[in-house]
Amino acid sequence: MSFNIVLINLVLRILIIKIVEKIGKQTESSEMKTVTLFVFMTQFINTGLLLPIANGNFRYQFADHSDKSSSFLTSVIQGDDPDFNMRWFTSVG
Numbered sequence: 001m002s003f004n005i006v007l008i009n010l011v012l013r014i015l016i017i018k019i020v021e022k023i024g025k026q027t028e029s030s031e032m033k034t035v036t037l038f039v040f041m042t043q044f045i046n047t048g049l050l051l052p053i054a055n056g057n058f059r060y061q062f063a064d065h066s067d068k069s070s071s072f073l074t075s076v077i078q079g080d081d082p083d084f085n086m087r088w089f090t091s092v093g
Helices: 002-023 028-055 072-076 086-091
Strands: none
Touching (some): 002 028
């Protein structure tokens, strides 16, 4: 799992650099500032937000407790770990 995240972050970084070069900036400093900002934002979202959401089980957070039908969100977001337990920390970090 960690290898996939590193690989995706590397691909995102290369893609962002190419896009910012294509857009063009007046100075190299402003280009580097833009690249740094976008790489940070995408890697933060990819590593810091998507990984815990993908591994979490939100069945009780989104379910309507009055009836047993599952909504679209509960069918999409169903990870292995229902709470912050030892298994969640070893799989997510």
